[in-house]
Amino acid sequence: MEDLQQMKTRTAPWVGQILHIDLSSGAVSTLPTLPYAEQYLGGRGLAARLAWDMLPPGVKAFDPGNVLFFMPGCLVGTPAPSAGRVTICGLSPQGYPDEWYTRSNLGGQWGPELKFAGYDGLVVTGKAPQPVCIQIEDDRVEIRDAAGLWGRGLVETQKLLNEQLGEGWRTLAIGPAGENLVRYAIVATNTESAAGQGGFGAVMGSKNLKAIAVRGHGGVPVANPREALRRSRLVVERILERYNYHPTSERRPDVPYDDKRRRAPCTYQCPRSCGGFYEGLPGAAFPDRTYDGHWHCCSPVWAGAAWMHADKGKPGLQGGFEITQISNDLGINHWEFAFGMGPWFGAMLDRGEQVLLDGEPVAMGDTAWWIALLEKISYRRGVGDVLAEGCPRAAGILGMGEDLIGQFYPGWGQASHWDGHGSFGGPYWPFWLVTSLQWAMDTRDPMGGGHDYTINIFGPASNEVKGGVLDPDARRRWLAMGEHLYGSADAVDPLSSYGGKAHASIVHQDAGGIKDSLGLCDNTFPMLTDPKAEDFIQRVDGVEGRHFEHYLFEPTSDLSISREDFYRIGTRIYTLERMIAHRNWNRDRSTDETIIPYLMRESQSVNPAVGQKIEVDEVRFRAMMDEYYGLRGWDVQTGRPLPETLKDLGMDKL
Amino acid sequence: MPDQAKPVRGRLVVEPALCHACQSCMVACSLVHEGEVIPSKARLQVTIDPFKGNHTIRYCHQCRNAPCARACPNHAISQAEAGHWQVDESLCDGCGACAEACPFHTLTVIGVALKCDTCHGDPACVASCPSGGLTWRISSR
Numbered sequence: 001m002e003d004l005q006q007m008k009t010r011t012a013p014w015v016g017q018i019l020h021i022d023l024s025s026g027a028v029s030t031l032p033t034l035p036y037a038e039q040y041l042g043g044r045g046l047a048a049r050l051a052w053d054m055l056p057p058g059v060k061a062f063d064p065g066n067v068l069f070f071m072p073g074c075l076v077g078t079p080a081p082s083a084g085r086v087t088i089c090g091l092s093p094q095g096y097p098d099e100w101y102t103r104s105n106l107g108g109q110w111g112p113e114l115k116f117a118g119y120d121g122l123v124v125t126g127k128a129p130q131p132v133c134i135q136i137e138d139d140r141v142e143i144r145d146a147a148g149l150w151g152r153g154l155v156e157t158q159k160l161l162n163e164q165l166g167e168g169w170r171t172l173a174i175g176p177a178g179e180n181l182v183r184y185a186i187v188a189t190n191t192e193s194a195a196g197q198g199g200f201g202a203v204m205g206s207k208n209l210k211a212i213a214v215r216g217h218g219g220v221p222v223a224n225p226r227e228a229l230r231r232s233r234l235v236v237e238r239i240l241e242r243y244n245y246h247p248t249s250e251r252r253p254d255v256p257y258d259d260k261r262r263r264a265p266c267t268y269q270c271p272r273s274c275g276g277f278y279e280g281l282p283g284a285a286f287p288d289r290t291y292d293g294h295w296h297c298c299s300p301v302w303a304g305a306a307w308m309h310a311d312k313g314k315p316g317l318q319g320g321f322e323i324t325q326i327s328n329d330l331g332i333n334h335w336e337f338a339f340g341m342g343p344w345f346g347a348m349l350d351r352g353e354q355v356l357l358d359g360e361p362v363a364m365g366d367t368a369w370w371i372a373l374l375e376k377i378s379y380r381r382g383v384g385d386v387l388a389e390g391c392p393r394a395a396g397i398l399g400m401g402e403d404l405i406g407q408f409y410p411g412w413g414q415a416s417h418w419d420g421h422g423s424f425g426g427p428y429w430p431f432w433l434v435t436s437l438q439w440a441m442d443t444r445d446p447m448g449g450g451h452d453y454t455i456n457i458f459g460p461a462s463n464e465v466k467g468g469v470l471d472p473d474a475r476r477r478w479l480a481m482g483e484h485l486y487g488s489a490d491a492v493d494p495l496s497s498y499g500g501k502a503h504a505s506i507v508h509q510d511a512g513g514i515k516d517s518l519g520l521c522d523n524t525f526p527m528l529t530d531p532k533a534e535d536f537i538q539r540v541d542g543v544e545g546r547h548f549e550h551y552l553f554e555p556t557s558d559l560s561i562s563r564e565d566f567y568r569i570g571t572r573i574y575t576l577e578r579m580i581a582h583r584n585w586n587r588d589r590s591t592d593e594t595i596i597p598y599l600m601r602e603s604q605s606v607n608p609a610v611g612q613k614i615e616v617d618e619v620r621f622r623a624m625m626d627e628y629y630g631l632r633g634w635d636v637q638t639g640r641p642l643p644e645t646l647k648d649l650g651m652d653k654l
Numbered sequence: 655m656p657d658q659a660k661p662v663r664g665r666l667v668v669e670p671a672l673c674h675a676c677q678s679c680m681v682a683c684s685l686v687h688e689g690e691v692i693p694s695k696a697r698l699q700v701t702i703d704p705f706k707g708n709h710t711i712r713y714c715h716q717c718r719n720a721p722c723a724r725a726c727p728n729h730a731i732s733q734a735e736a737g738h739w740q741v742d743e744s745l746c747d748g749c750g751a752c753a754e755a756c757p758f759h760t761l762t763v764i765g766v767a768l769k770c771d772t773c774h775g776d777p778a779c780v781a782s783c784p785s786g787g788l789t790w791r792i793s794s795r
Contacts, residue, residue, distance in 0.1 A: 079681050229686070
């Protein structure tokens with residue numbers, strides 16, 4: 001392990017080396033980070049650059065040749081707020097129709113710990129001959145037998161590792177779903193923070209890798225500590241003002257079990273605490289049990305939804321919480337059930353079909369039924385073996401509701417998310433045009449690293465500024481903000497149509513590349529708008545919110561990167577991901593267009609200023625795609641990045 | 655033995671219900687004392703149990719009679735003009751007697767004793783706390 005010491009070069013905020021573990025041979029080595037840092041930063045960008053070299057065409061998700069990248073962003077471990085996030089990349093078994101390269105993201109304290117151990121990232125190749133876990137303590141890297149952990153729950157595994165290893169260790173693990181190659185198995189840390197989409201838990205399972213435990217005693221260098229702390233503090237003030245989360249302020253005595261809830265952040269160095277941690281909630285299916293765990297974001301959907309067809313009652317808070325905690329321990333992705341499989345079953349019921357699984361009717365209001373289904377899938381028993389393939393594949397195998405899949409799955413094997421359609425429409429017309437175009441061009445649900453247009457533009461337009469966008473003065477100021485941020489008022493105008501949306505899609509795709517490479521929270525950054533500001537533009541210290549990432553990066557870094565060059569890194573990352581998809585899976589415009597039939601269905605919500613639902617006009621959507629490729633510098637016919645575009649981004653040598 | 659204790663001019667106050675364990679305090683503390691973010695060397699420690707959503711905070715109370723200072727065989731811990739107790743690293747041999755004596759299990763020894771010096775009355779941890787869980791209270795105690 002001598003090379004571990006030799007190659008350390010510390011240029012803040014990088015710790016200088018990437019750890020590479022080959023599970024087939026047991027070889028441990030490192031590669032230097034700095035050759036990639038200036039062009040790709042870290043996290044998602046660094047993973048894409050390495051994937052270009054390490055993932056040739058022809059490799060499948062469960063081949064030993066698949067590579068798993070566990071990459072904390074380069075600001076992870078610094079004082080930047082929310083900078084605790086890790087992007088996991090590799091070939092995705094959930095990808096449909098192709099198991100292509102994509103990404104997923106998690107929080108917790110694992111990413112910072114990896115950096116304190118001295119690594120900017122971890123690359124895992126090969127396949128272990130028997131179940132193993134990786135144990136990293138600074139320069140000591142071990143591949144340990146995990147026979148005693150195999151078969152255990154995801155949370156249970158981490159608890160056992162913590163008992164064995166002691167205080168301060170941070171763990172990532174998979175559950176039985178990952179071991180059994182369920183295509184939407186998660187990798188998670190703590191009770192809930194998961195790289196949910198992509199099925200990377202199954203890739204770990206295919207490599208016989210149960211868990212990765214890390215403990216670091218080193219440091220992360222910061223170029224200008226005082227200034228980094230000062231800027232972080234100022235941005236935190238803006239975050240708290242904008243989102244107003246507080247550990248105890250929202251606890252309500254009239255809400256059941258609210259006394260058992262406390263606010264807790266999902267990741268290191270995050271001021272927001274947007275999730276709640278419940279301790280000791282009694283079960284509904286198993287009343288003798290109690291459950292502990294984080295509950296964030298969309299997890300509560302299991303408490304009850306219209307698609308459940310549950311006349312006799314729904315799981316409720318208790319049942320929903322029980323289902324989510326059991327699914328976390330099994331290591332399976334909620335999203336597939338809450339916005340794919342459940343609504344798909346519901347749509348079959350809606351049109352009067354009987355939905356029988358192993359001869360039994362579905363009973364989606366019943367907590368125990370859900371738990372039994374999750375176990376069947378995680379252990380691939382009975383029909384669970386087919387459902388473990390994910391609904392887009394399972395529908396064809398089962399010959400059931402195939403025509404309905406396109407109603408809930410925009411594409412790429414993942415269920416709807418903020419695209420105006422499906423079971424989780426989110427923004428209304430015309431705002432969903434931006435997210436729909438992001439869907440068309442991506443390799444996954446683009447909301448991983450892509451919530452920001454909806455949060456920054458649709459959110460205020462439909463909430464705080466709501467009436468105001470039709471008030472002449474506020475409307476003038478709102479549209480001026482659009483001109484300023486996107487070069488077009490149409491990009492933010494609730495009364496607009498296809499205009500300005502292609503450019504906005506690109507702005508936010510590239511912003512996603514930046515934040516995932518820095519390790520920042522997708523629900524916080526970028527902070528473009530401030531509904532309380534006269535011009536609706538977020539600012540601190542005279543710097544606009546759209547530049548906060550660079551503002552935070554600058555004092556941490558020994559490398560001086562101009563603001564313009566810095567934000568071009570987002571473009572470079574998105575373009576490189578496109579190049580990987582093109583080279584390995586012949587990704588082209590015809591693939592991008594497969595999303596159009598989904599978008600031509602009736603949208604889910606109504607813009608009150610328009611008063612009716614609006615579907616995609618195929619001709620105009622294609623024209624918007626033309627505009628998109630043109631702005632990107634990609635060939636309009638093929639969707640492939642043009643040679644001059646690659647040269648302009650310094651990628652022509654790849 | 656140290657001189658008769660002088661009044662502590664300020665002290666850290668922790669409100670556990672407001673702390674949500676983001677660890678910003680540890681980041682700031684280690685950064686200003688070590689020049690790098692090294693949470694293991696932070697002078698206050700937030701320990702998280704992620705499976706119970708619990709956390710504990712160990713921090714220096716700047717005790718009036720400072721058992722750490724009394725225990726130090728090299729008289730390396732003395733009271734500064736501003737009232738806080740601080741370590742003179744040139745005198746510290748890392749024996750760990752101070753850590754043994756600390757009733758709050760707050761002092762750690764990694765080479766030398768790592769003890770809160772309140773950033774000389776302007777604690778970086780308090781400035782970085784986003785939730786109001788850590789405050790700096792001027793005290794005549």
